Amino acid sequence: MQEIVVLSGKGGTGKTSITAALATIGKNLLAVDCDVDAANLYLLLNPQNYREEKYTSGKTAFVHADVCTVCGKCVDACRFEAIRYFNDSIEVQETACEGCQLCAAICPAHAIEMIPRDKSRWYEATYNNGYMVYARLFPGEENSGKLVSVIREKAKALAQKHQLDTILLDGPPGVGCPVISSVTGTQKVLIVTEPSVSAFHDLKRIVDLTKNFKVKRYVVINKYDISIALSNRIEAWCVEQQIPVVSKLPFDKELVEAMIQCKSIVEFNPLSEYSSKMQVVFNALLKDE
């Protein structure tokens, strides 16, 4: 079994469209959406859920006002500025609370209770080419990195159960905790970039991050024809870094049209230049030992 994650650093370079294309070329695949903050892969793969589970993303402090003496010890102790005075009482800002429980531990009046946050969900599903695991982080809830770890564990178990060879992970943007959770333990990273100064800058950061992992790296330059000069510079840089550029994909308006019809580009127009290049990417990525 192999795990392949699609990353980019900069958002909007085409991670999800490319993951969906790969996920609709092969058979017996398991697709996982690790961008739990802005999960979009399900819009293209149309999964049929057969399992829905609660995800408890830690706990949030709750102050029982009738017990609280407003001594302020919790306000001073909280390092996340999540507790403050409000009209002669103590107020917790739920979105800032990280659930460390220090306040509950130090409260002399035992007025603080930790309430589980359980509004996020994860799903197991089937789609045309195999299985899918994805999640929805309830807006404002924390620990998206932990939720990524949870769905990846579920995905691995599912892949073993159904003898699926390849897990395709659609990663989140950036280089922070959900990205680290998405790349940990995978074998291959496909980095999607585009010819813009910002995407190039962020490509360097994601390449830097992945150096700390034992992974094979591949790059695709999406919309390469927006600036061929910059594409060439990015390609030269990748060669210097000894990272293969497996394809340069053209700017193609059909990607949006496919999205509107809830299809991947290879389902929408299998004969287009973009789709045939995706076939090459698929082979380069999945069959490389």
Next chain:
Amino acid sequence: MKIAIASGKGGTGKTFVSTNLFYASVYDGNQITLVDCDAEAPNTTLFLKGVCESIEHVYSYFPSIDVDACAFCGKCVEACHFNAIFYLSQKKRIHVLNELCHSCGACSYVCKHGAITEHAKSIGTIKRIAYRNTSPIAECRMEIGVASSVPIIKQAIRNVDNDAMVLLDSPPGVSCPFIATVETADYVILVTEPTPFGLNDLRLSIQTLQQMGIAFGVIINRDGIGNQKMENWLNEENIPILMKIPYDSLIAETYAEGKIVSEINSMYLSKFRELMKILEENSTEQRVALCKK
């Protein structure tokens, strides 16, 4: 006044809008500050260049455990709700896993043996540049391998003058880094694109902002691609559309090269100057009323 420029989905044009609004405001001779809060992928200074005035490091406190003083009671392990302490009681092995640590201080609070001390470690920087020698830009930049950019964002926003006009270029998504940015804002501009991905993620952002009670308006970028569903939905929900930016290859090309389109094209300059004037209106009600015209 602080205005955050945000989006659920990445790559919809947050930095494009932030840099052009900033440019238009500087053009009009206004005092304005721009904070790039996308510390994981900071891009504003690729477009707006200036002389670097200072670089400030942001530190988080990470505990270290002195095994000679440690009684191996396991209290710190129990207190840590992030599983950041590796502990084998029988083998007398204990240490902190920095990548899981949230620097909350619970372990050092519960340790009764004085075995835990906290050490500052740099997690990123705030770089200040002066654009055209007058207008400050602060760039948050997280170090590679660090899990959370939140302390850097909070520090950068704390640094800015509260009375000034401040633009905050937000990170994507709806979790901690986004929250840390928008919770300080008086108003949020959500930048989206009229596609199914754009609409899906815009709804999540709006749900979050409504929960937090922060006023917002929407900019539709790359108008003309995709379909009408976005605009219909916004109209049904009575959400103000602040601006529509057409899908234009001029924008794609200038942006790819690291240039500000308002500097090159007077039509875009006047669009952003106009929007900046609306945003500078004092109250949210006035802003909403103006946008609906």
